[in-house]
Amino acid sequence: xxxxxxxxxxxxxxxxxxxxxxxxxxxxxxxxxxxxxxxxxxxxxxxxxxxxxxxxxxxxxxxxxxxxxxxxxxxxxxxxxxxxxxxxxxxxxxx
Amino acid sequence: xxxxxxxxxxxxxxxxxxxxxxxxxxxxxxxxxxxxxxxxxxxxxxxxxxxxxxxxxxxxxxxxxxxxxxxxxxxxxxxxxxxxxxxxxxxxxxxxxxxxxxxxxxxxxxxxxxxxxxxxxxxxxxxxxxxxxxxxxxxxxxxxxxxxxxxxxxxxxxxxxxxxxxxxxxxxxxxxxxxxxxxxxxxxxxxxxxxxxxxxxxxxxxxxxxxxxxxxxxxxxxxxxxxxxxxxxxxxxxxxxxxxxxxxxxxxxxxxxxxxxxxxxxxx
Numbered sequence: 001x002x003x004x005x006x007x008x009x010x011x012x013x014x015x016x017x018x019x020x021x022x023x024x025x026x027x028x029x030x031x032x033x034x035x036x037x038x039x040x041x042x043x044x045x046x047x048x049x050x051x052x053x054x055x056x057x058x059x060x061x062x063x064x065x066x067x068x069x070x071x072x073x074x075x076x077x078x079x080x081x082x083x084x085x086x087x088x089x090x091x092x093x094x095x
Numbered sequence: 096x097x098x099x100x101x102x103x104x105x106x107x108x109x110x111x112x113x114x115x116x117x118x119x120x121x122x123x124x125x126x127x128x129x130x131x132x133x134x135x136x137x138x139x140x141x142x143x144x145x146x147x148x149x150x151x152x153x154x155x156x157x158x159x160x161x162x163x164x165x166x167x168x169x170x171x172x173x174x175x176x177x178x179x180x181x182x183x184x185x186x187x188x189x190x191x192x193x194x195x196x197x198x199x200x201x202x203x204x205x206x207x208x209x210x211x212x213x214x215x216x217x218x219x220x221x222x223x224x225x226x227x228x229x230x231x232x233x234x235x236x237x238x239x240x241x242x243x244x245x246x247x248x249x250x251x252x253x254x255x256x257x258x259x260x261x262x263x264x265x266x267x268x269x270x271x272x273x274x275x276x277x278x279x280x281x282x283x284x285x286x287x288x289x290x291x292x293x294x295x296x297x298x299x300x301x302x303x304x305x306x307x308x309x310x311x312x313x314x315x316x317x318x319x320x321x322x323x324x325x326x327x328x329x330x331x332x333x334x335x336x337x338x339x340x341x342x343x344x345x346x347x348x349x350x351x352x353x354x355x356x357x358x359x360x361x362x363x
Contacts, residue, residue, distance in 0.1 A: 017128075018121045018122050018124075018125045064114055065114055065115055066111070066114070066115035066118065068115065068118055068119050069118055
């Protein structure tokens with residue numbers, strides 16, 4: 001099982017470096033994603049459609065901040081999706 | 096397009112475009128911050144390494160000069176002894192400078208441990224004033240000491256407080272006073288032990304005052320008066336006083352008008 005929780009957490013934390021607390025506020029609006037502990041960056045991605053949740057998270061940022069924010073998401077997840085087969089990777093993170 | 100003709104969709108598009116611009120700027124800033132942090136960390140690590148290396152060489156030189164001065168090998172001529180003692184003094188200054196830089200780096204990293212011991216601040220300050228009196232005399236200055244009426248017992252890291260705070264502040268006043276006097280006064284008020292060091296020295300401009308206790312915070316002209324200043328002394332003093340729940344600050348009416356340094360520590 002790909003580390004979807006870590007991927008989501010990494011994306012949010014990277015966005016936080018750029019837009020601050022708004023990164024968490026936007027993540028909270030994503031269906032299927034729940035924030036367990038903002039301090040430690042722990043999040044939970046629903047297991048029914050984890051790839052869809054990540055795609056929605058990426059889209060949430062892109063809707064507000066454009067293509068640049070999408071690139072940031074891809075970079076943030078790069079080390080975590082390395083080694084996964086294309087079928088396992090959420091479509092939004094395929095460069 | 097005329098503002099009146101704009102639809103909410105137009106406004107939304109404008110807002111999104113503005114958001115994207117702000118995001119791109121923030122992204123650039125975040126990347127620069129990361130680069131800066133990495134460069135800082137590398138520089139800090141290099142500084143630590145160099146300081147350790149230099150300290151090692153200086154310590155060996157110190158031991159060598161001390162052995163020569165004390166006649167450990169053979170009796171030596173008075174001239175050679177004088178030279179060895181002079182070299183020893185200079186090497187010790189070098190060791191202290193390197194130690195200051197190392198201490199400042201450790202304090203910045205938060206890796207300094209403080210001892211907790213109760214000691215007589217009044218007696219300790221008197222001893223330090225006594226030790227620094229020859230330096231003041233050598234500069235034709237008067238160094239006065241007014242002890243506290245009450246006992247001044249404080250609790251904390253005696254060595255760090257005395258070396259980096261008390262000695263440093265008095266020594267600074269001597270170094271930055273070309274003529275006149277330095278007066279050290281102790282008192283106790285509302286459970287606070289206080290030392291005031293008043294001098295008739297070069298004074299502090301409002302501009303210098305703002306970065307007096309910051310890392311590397313040289314006064315604009317201070318380097319002309321004290322060429323060996325590292326700019327770390329008062330920064331270290333403030334870190335130590337802060338860590339003990341005290342306060343250190345300075346007052347001056349400006350350049351050429353003398354300075355007052357006030358150190359306050361909670362009395363035990």
